[in-house]
Amino acid sequence: WEASSFLPFSRARIGSFFQETPVLKNPFLEDALLRGYLRRHLPQGAVLSDLCAFGERVAIEVDKWGRECEVNPPRLVHFDPWGRRVDHIVTSPAWKRMKDLSAQEGLVAIGYERSFGEWSRVYQMSKLYIFSPSAGLYTCPLAMTDGAAKVIQSIGVSWPVDEAFSRLTTRQSERFWTSxxxxxxxxxxxxxxxGTETVAVSQTDGSYKLHGFKWFTSATDADMTLTLARVQDRTGATTPGSRGLSLFYAEVSRDEDGRLKGIEVQRLKDKLGTRQVPTAELLLDGLPAHRISEEGRGVPCIANMLTITRIHNSISAAAAMRRVVQLARDYATRRTAFGKLLRDHPLHMQTLARMEVETHGAFLLSMDVCRLLGQEESGVATQLDTHLLRLLTPVVKLYTGKQAVAVVSEGLESFGGQGYIEDTGLPGLLRDAQVLSIWEGTTNVLSLDVLRCVARTSGMVLHAYFTHVKSLLAGVSSVSTLAPAVKAVDGALSQLQMFVQEAATREPGYLDLAARDLAYSLARIYAGALLIDHACWKEASASDTYAALRWCEQDLCPVVTKQARGCYDPSTPPLDSALVYD
Ligand code: UCC
Ligand code: FAD
Structure with a gap:
């Protein structure tokens, strides 16, 4: 018995070494790029102190709630104990706390209060950026809530949506609604x-009842919704296609027996990630609703919501990258391998630095779209800004969505085996990142949206893009250390301009095949210009310059590289198909 007390391993002892866990510190204070960006564009003390205090709250308190949302996911209770259909979506206390917190912190309201003029959106999105990786995906209902408020504002805040607007944008938690x-x-x-089969049957009082089946509805515990349906004429006929779609506002409410009015929740989706969010299949069986768009103008009307939710998506993507880098760099100061800390292994640091470069690019891309949105909303946007916002919203959403999956995946590996272990909370970051390129428009669909907006504006959006990128580069001195980066972006921009001119003369379908690479080129060149511009700021750090140089070493214009290889020639589609189905 005495001898065994010297053994390091026995029934009672499992060894003396335990790895220290990575620590989440205040995400505002830990983020030099965010703080630099705000010092440059929005240096108001009130903003910085609010973000600092919120960052502290996120690290100390909110992050735990986010974890609770993940381990205690929503469930659906179809029936009450006496057999009545109730369709209750039971969410965790933490999920409910997120709702109160979101109202109190003004996570939607800030964008509508506009206390900081054209920079109000940057302020709001900075707060969401700090919040997002700890939010237990509450950012999902917030994005849709913001989008709904935007739609209502664009059509005019009057009955029947005035009360809803005031609830979506309030800071009072007891009044706050999500959409x-x-x-x-x-x-x-x-x-x-x-795909839309839902029909709207008009009622004598001017309202409608909706009948249809909605296949994916996230955050189904919302208080209201915006949804698309086809108005039936007197014979029951509807107009097919986009021209037959109208936009409807419906409240999600219950009757005196506790039954949802006009809705049956068929089931909750069993999802790879976003498990914190109830995503349901809904049968709409006479859901009372009001038409809020002109008949047949549903898609253009809901496009305002798509713009907002896609911007939220981009912010969440950049935030996911930031979080995994933050945790990985902390871990690298605690974990030893081969006799030294991970931070002292140059190859490990190179890996984290590459992740950081991607994060820099994603952050600046996303924030720039927020800047443009804020300018448009406060009436100071030029025509060029408006064009840029339209073009960049899908570009930034699709690019950052893909980057997030790659960076978070790399980030997990930087924790070794622990990155794969569920209760570290790390795998959830990857699962949740995977959705960012799917919902709110997949990568290909958004790439095609880019082409459509170029065509619809007769190329004006591209003209705005080229003009603005040139203006970002214009101020850089030719002897600057940034010269190689400027040369790379300038060269890529010229290549892109030539590609666009040439592609316009090609056979139909040519540009469709190039759409994804074109969108990537737009994103990479634009991010390069933003990185250079930020590095030129008088208070920029040496790391800002380094990040710009590194970013610009990659192929900034893949659409031209691939064009040169014949990737979009008419011969490729049959070859692609043959390869896939070989
Ligand atoms: O996934 C969803 C919710 C997930 C949860 C929320 C998470 C938020 C982030 C949280 C972060 C953690 S909701 C489902 C999202 N679904 C999509 O995104 C649909 C993807 N499909 C498209 O985007 C398509 O391109 C469609 C549906 C917009 C295409 O519709 P159409 O009718 O076939 O397309 P058209 O002909 O291109 O557009 C019809 C009209 C045109 O205007 P007019 O008639 O005046 O010429 C277009 O200019 O709509 C206009 N339009 C737009 N306007 C179409 N798209 C846009 C746009 N993006 N911006 C402005
Ligand atoms: P499809 O349109 O069938 O696409 C399948 C594949 O084909 C994709 O890779 C796509 O890129 C590609 N593709 C399609 N068309 C083309 C084309 N023309 N050219 C080239 N490639 C093409 N929806 C809501 O309305 N509300 C919600 O709240 C909501 N929540 C969601 C939550 C989660 C977790 C998920 C995963 C989805 C949610 N969705 C929601 C649905 C989501 O918006 C759609 O799944 C998404 O828009 C893709 O549509 P789809 O599933 O029909 O795919």
Whole structure:
């Protein structure tokens, strides 16, 4: 017995070494790029102190709630104990706390209070950026809530949506509402125009009842929703395609027996990630609703919501990258391998530095779209700014969504095996990142949206893009250490301009094949210009310059590289198909 007390391993002892866990510190204070960006553009003390205090709260308190949302996911109770259908979505206390917190902290309200003029959106989104990785995906209902408020504001805040607008944008938690966005049906989430079967039957009082099946509805515990349906004429006929779609406002409410009015929750989706969010399949069986768009103008009307939710998506993508880098760099100061800390292994640091470069790019891209949104909303946007906002919203959403998956995946590996272990909370980051390129428009669908907006504006959005990128580069001195980066962006921009001119003369379908690479080129060149511009700021750090140089070493214009290889030639589609189905 005495001898065994010297053994390091026995029934009672499991060894003396325990790895220290990575520590989440105040995400505002830990983020030099965010703080630098705000010092440059929005240096107001009130903003910085609010973000600092909120960052502290996120690290100390909110992050735990986010974890609780993940381990205690929502469930659906179809029936009460006496057999009555109730369709209750039971959410965790932490999920409910997130709702109160979101109202109190003004996570939607800040964008509508506009206390900081054209920079109000940057302030709001900075707060969401700090919040997002700890939010237990509460950012999902907040994005849709913001989007719904935007739609209402764009059509005019009057009956029947005035009360809803005031609730969506309030800071009073007891009044705060969230909104859903029910677009996707079984036949199509991308091709909404063909896929929407839901019909709207007009009532004598001017309202409607909706009948249909919504295949994906997230945060189904929302208080209201915006949704698409086809108005039936007297014979029951509807107009097919996009021109038959109208936008409806519906409240999600219950009757005196506790039954949802006009809705049956069929089931909750069993999802790879976003498990914190109740995502349901809904049968709409006479849901009372009001039409809020002109008949047949549903898609353009809900496009305002898509703009907002896609911007939220981009912010969440950048935030996921930031969080995994933050945790990985902390871990590298605690974990030893081969006799030294991970931070002292140059190859490990190179890996984290590459992740950081991606994070820099994603952050600046996302914030720039927020800047443009704020300018448009406060009436100071030029025509060029408005064009840029339209073009960049899908570009930034699709690019950052993909980056987030890659960076978070790399980030997990930087914790070794522990990155794969569920109760570290790390795997959830990857699962949740994976959705960012799917919902709110997949990568291909958004790439095609870019082409459509170029065509619809007769190229004006591209003209705005080229003009603005040139203006970002214009101020850089030719002897600057940034010269190689400027040369790379300038060269890529010229290549892109030539590509666009040449592609316009090609056979139909040519640009469709190039759409994804074109969108990537737009994103990489623009991010390069933003990184250079930020590094030129008088208070920029040496790391800002280094990040710009590193970013610009990659292929900034893949659409031209691939064009040179014949990737979009008419011969490729049959070859692609043959390869896939070989
Ligand atoms: O996924 C969803 C919710 C997930 C949860 C929320 C998370 C938020 C982030 C949280 C972060 C953690 S809701 C479902 C989202 N679904 C989609 O995104 C659908 C993807 N499909 C598309 O985007 C398609 O391109 C469609 C549906 C917009 C295509 O519709 P159409 O009708 O076939 O397309 P058209 O012909 O291109 O557009 C019809 C009109 C045109 O205007 P007019 O008639 O005046 O010429 C377009 O200019 O709509 C206008 N339009 C737009 N306007 C279409 N798209 C846009 C746009 N993006 N911006 C402005
Ligand atoms: P499809 O349109 O069938 O696409 C399948 C594949 O085909 C994709 O890779 C796509 O890129 C590609 N593709 C499609 N068309 C083309 C084309 N023309 N050219 C090239 N490639 C193409 N929807 C809501 O309305 N409300 C919600 O709250 C909501 N929540 C969601 C929550 C989660 C967790 C998920 C995963 C989805 C949610 N969705 C929601 C649905 C989501 O918006 C759709 O799944 C998405 O828009 C894609 O539509 P789809 O599933 O019909 O895919």
């Amino acid at each position: 859903g966005q029910w677009m996707t049906e079984r036949q199509g989430g991308s091709d909404v125009a063909t």
